[in-house]
Structure formats: C-alpha cells, structure tokens
Amino acid sequence: MSSVRLNVENQRKYFNSNVTKPLEFRMEQLKKLKELVISNQQKIIDALKADLKKSEVEAYISEIGLVLKEINYTLKHLKKWQKPKRMPTPWSLKPGSAKIISEPYGVTLIISPWNYPFQLAIAPAIGAMAAGNTIVLKPSELATQTEKLLAEMINSNFDSQYFCVITGGKDVGQELLKQKFDFIFFTGSTAVGKIVMSAAAENLTPVCLELGGKSPCIIDESANLEVAARRVIWGKFFNAGQTCIAPDYLYVHESIKTTFLSLLKKNIRKFYGENEFKSNDYGKIISKDHFDRIYKLIEGSKILYGGDQNKEAQFISPTLLEVSSWDEKIMQEEIFGPALPILSYTDIDEVISVVKSKDRPLALYIFSTNNLQIDKVLNELSFGGGSVNDCLIHFSSTEIPVGGVGASGMGRYHGKYTFDTFTHQKAILTKSYFFDLDLRYPPYTEKKFNLMKKFLK
Numbered sequence: 001m002s003s004v005r006l007n008v009e010n011q012r013k014y015f016n017s018n019v020t021k022p023l024e025f026r027m028e029q030l031k032k033l034k035e036l037v038i039s040n041q042q043k044i045i046d047a048l049k050a051d052l053k054k055s056e057v058e059a060y061i062s063e064i065g066l067v068l069k070e071i072n073y074t075l076k077h078l079k080k081w082q083k084p085k086r087m088p089t090p091w092s093l094k095p096g097s098a099k100i101i102s103e104p105y106g107v108t109l110i111i112s113p114w115n116y117p118f119q120l121a122i123a124p125a126i127g128a129m130a131a132g133n134t135i136v137l138k139p140s141e142l143a144t145q146t147e148k149l150l151a152e153m154i155n156s157n158f159d160s161q162y163f164c165v166i167t168g169g170k171d172v173g174q175e176l177l178k179q180k181f182d183f184i185f186f187t188g189s190t191a192v193g194k195i196v197m198s199a200a201a202e203n204l205t206p207v208c209l210e211l212g213g214k215s216p217c218i219i220d221e222s223a224n225l226e227v228a229a230r231r232v233i234w235g236k237f238f239n240a241g242q243t244c245i246a247p248d249y250l251y252v253h254e255s256i257k258t259t260f261l262s263l264l265k266k267n268i269r270k271f272y273g274e275n276e277f278k279s280n281d282y283g284k285i286i287s288k289d290h291f292d293r294i295y296k297l298i299e300g301s302k303i304l305y306g307g308d309q310n311k312e313a314q315f316i317s318p319t320l321l322e323v324s325s326w327d328e329k330i331m332q333e334e335i336f337g338p339a340l341p342i343l344s345y346t347d348i349d350e351v352i353s354v355v356k357s358k359d360r361p362l363a364l365y366i367f368s369t370n371n372l373q374i375d376k377v378l379n380e381l382s383f384g385g386g387s388v389n390d391c392l393i394h395f396s397s398t399e400i401p402v403g404g405v406g407a408s409g410m411g412r413y414h415g416k417y418t419f420d421t422f423t424h425q426k427a428i429l430t431k432s433y434f435f436d437l438d439l440r441y442p443p444y445t446e447k448k449f450n451l452m453k454k455f456l457k
C-alpha cells in the first residue's frame with residue numbers, strides 16, 4: 001500500500017473513533033496551531049523571503065497576521081458555531097422540533113498554491129480543524145522553503161492521523177486525488193481545478209475550488225485619481241503581482257487616461273524607487289518558468305513604463321502596458337505577475353459587455369464616486385467578490401466570504417464561512433409519540449387527500 005493511501009486510511013480510522021469531534025479537542029488543536037505560528041514567526045518570514053523575496057511587512061500582513069486573525073476569530077466564535085441550531089417547525093409537523101447539526105465531513109484534503117504559500121495552506125485548515133475534520137495538506141512544491149517549513153511545523157507537532165503535510169508536486173497531487181476523501185479544498189489554477197473536480201466526481205466528494213482568472217479594475221471619470229492610483233499600484237505590485245485577486249488589467253475612462261497614467265508612474269517610483277531591483281519591498285517571481293511565461297506576455301505589448309528584467313534573479317520590474325485589443329497575448333490568460341495592461345473606454349456599457357463575454361472573474365474593482373455607475377457594474381456583472389474604491393482588501397475581512405464563481409471557482413471561506421465549508425449541515429426533525437394523525441396512512445381516501453392538500457398549502 002502506498003504511504004499516501006496508508007495516511008488517508010489511518011486518518012479515516014482516527015476520524016471514525018470520534019476523537020476529533022468534541023469542542024475541547026478542536027479548541028485545543030487550534031490553540032496549538034496558534035502557538036506554532038507565533039513561535040515560528042521568524043522562520044515563516046525567512047522562508048517567504050527565500051521563496052518570493054517577500055518583505056517582512058507583506059509576509060506579516062498577508063500571511064502570518066491573516067492566519068492569526070482567522071484562528072483568533074474562530075476560537076472566539078467556535079463554541080456558538082458548532083452548537084446544534086434549533087429551527088422553526090411548521091405547524092403541520094407538530095408536535096415535533098427541528099434542528100440542524102453541524103457535523104464534520106471527515107477526512108479532508110487541502111491542496112494549496114505557491115503565491116501566499118503559508119496563508120493559503122493554513123487558512124482553510126483552520127476551518128477544517130474547527131469543524132472537527134482530519135486533514136491531509138499538500139502545499140505547493142514551488143515555494144520550496146515554505147513547503148519544507150510547513151511539513152516540519154505540522155508533522156512534528158500533530159498526530160499524522162489527525163493532521164499531516166504531504167510534500168511533492170503534481171505526481172503526489174495526482175496520487176492524493178486517487179484516494180477517497182470526504183471533502184477537497186483546492187486553491188490553484190482553473191486548469192488544475194478541473195482535474196481536481198473530475199477526480200472528486202469519482203467518489204462524489206464535495207469540493208471547494210478557489211481558482212484564478214483575469215480580474216478587471218475600472219477607473220471611471222469621477223474617481224479620486226490620486227488615491228485610486230496609489231491603491232491600484234499597491235494592489236497590483238504587492239507580492240510582485242502574484243496575487244490571485246490582483247487587478248489583472250485596467251479599464252480607464254478615456255478622459256482621464258493621461259493624468260491617471262502619470263499618477264500610476266509616480267506611485268511606482270514613490271513605493272519602490274527608481275531601481276525596483278534594489279527595493280526591499282519588491283518581490284521576485286517564484287520560478288524561472290514563471291519568469292519566462294510572464295516576460296513573453298510583456299514582450300508582445302507596448303511598454304509604457306518598466307519592462308526591466310533579470311532572469312537570474314527572477315526579477316521583473318513593475319510594468320505598465322498599453323493594450324488596444326483583446327487579441328493581444330497579454331489579454332489571453334491570467335497574468336499573475338507584475339505587468340498591468342491598460343485599456344481605455346468611453347462608455348461603461350462597452351466595458352460591461354466585454355467583461356460579460358469573458359469567464360467570470362475572481363475579483364472586480366471599480367473606482368468611482370458615481371453611485372449609479374457603481375451599482376450598475378455591481379448589479380450587471382458576475383464575479384467572485386471585490387472592493388469599491390480599493391483593491392485586494394476585501395480578502396482580509398473575517399466577516400465576508402472569499403470565493404469565485406464560474407471559471408474562478410466555487411465555494412467560499414474565511415471566518416465562519418470556512419467552518420461552514422468544512423461542515424455538513426445535518427437536518428433533524430424529532431417527533432413526539434403523542435398524537436399520531438391517521439391522515440397520512442393508507443388507505444388513502446378522497447377526504448384524507450383533500451385534507452392533506454389543505455395542510456400542504
């Protein structure tokens with residue numbers, strides 16, 4: 001038997017023993033995870049620096065801090081979340097009472113990507129633990145140092161029957177997908193998402209797919225351009241553009257295009273200096289293969305700013321591009337790197353109709369002070385989630401869900417939504433022995449049937 005299979009079978013035995021279900025167990029494990037994150041903080045920062053040249057601030061706010069916030073929020077609310085919920089009972093079912101029991105799915109699999117390699121591995125695991133599941137976690141092999149650290153942290157502190165990290169690439173991922181899990185949480189590309197979903201279908205395993213796509217960012221003529229430019233540059237070049245919800249491209253109103261472009265350039269210089277290569281706050285591309293992929297996209301377009309590169313250092317400078325047609329290479333796929341194509345428009349309906357004709361994006365941003373225009377965009381376009389007058393920050397709230405729609409994914413998480421995602425809601429109706437109406441029992445008569453129709457109105 002393969003070691004992957006053995007791990008999954010051991011977890012199933014462990015889950016079936018009911019050890020993971022009591023609230024005390026879940027709280028204890030979450031507290032242990034919190035302590036581990038705190039005590040390994042420096043190692044996490046070092047690993048993220050080695051993998052992505054992430055600055056300490058970005059490492060904290062987008063990985064360590066987000067994870068700690070999720071754990072604290074879960075610890076605070078878990079007692080309430082996991083309680084059976086009493087529900088109203090229709091009078092036709094009385095005497096009786098209804099409730100929903102939140103039960104863990106069982107043995108769960110989490111597969112995570114390399115761009116926020118710590119946070120995107122641990123954040124779903126928090127909900128899986130909170131709900132009382134066991135977890136097999138496969139981090140991305142591309143963020144090698146973080147992968148190694150995650151394996152060390154989890155495998156030497158948790159019982160592998162409960163929570164284990166299995167390292168490796170595509171082959172290990174495929175081996176894992178051959179096993180029977182009770183729930184799969186996948187974060188990664190749309191292409192691999194399809195592979196995950198079809199493997200899950202073999203066992204009718206439910207999935208949550210957190211995928212990617214091209215996320216639009218619209219700057220209309222009423223926007224506060226100074227603030228918008230600052231926020232767009234921050235959101236786009238955070239983690240050197242390797243953020244699933246980063247603005248993939250801009251749609252800027254023709255009347256403000258020149259002003260906005262000069263503000264974008266000004267902010268790049270302000271944030272990262274004249275030589276971004278030397279900036280401690282600017283990251284690197286994860287691998288040489290991704291470097292080649294991104295640079296090929298840039299080469300096909302007109303560069304308005306940046307375009308500097310150093311393959312050895314996996315560096316591509318913040319780059320602004322002018323795009324006049326969706327036929328250009330850069331508009332054919334998710335960029336997932338530090339290149340920002342700029343398109344212009346004169347009528348918001350044009351933008352809406354183009355975005356509607358593409359795959360539904362993971363995120364959408366609109367900068368505007370015109371509420372009618374904002375509402376039009378929010379009501380007419382379908383996308384995972386987003387922000388008005390800002391970028392990325394909707395991801396950091398524990399109160400609203402994060403997830404895609406259509407090609408950008410299915411399911412949601414963060415805060416209570418992660419707990420719900422890893423939970424089956426078991427509906428129970430408990431009847432009393434008192435009073436057993438003969439009405440529903442055969443032989444059915446016309447009189448009974450007429451009465452039943454009245455009951456079911």
Ligand code: NAD
Binds near residue numbers: 213
């Ligand atoms: P990827 O799909 O290549 O890999 C993701 C994970 O799947 C990795 O752990 C990888 O080893 C594994 N994997 C790859 N091929 C597999 C296979 N055939 N079978 C099983 N597992 C396999 O994605 P990536 O390059 O790591 O990440 C980039 C993508 O992830 C982008 O599209 C980005 O938008 C998306 N993403 C989405 C979110 C989100 O929250 N929605 C967050 C981060 C990244």
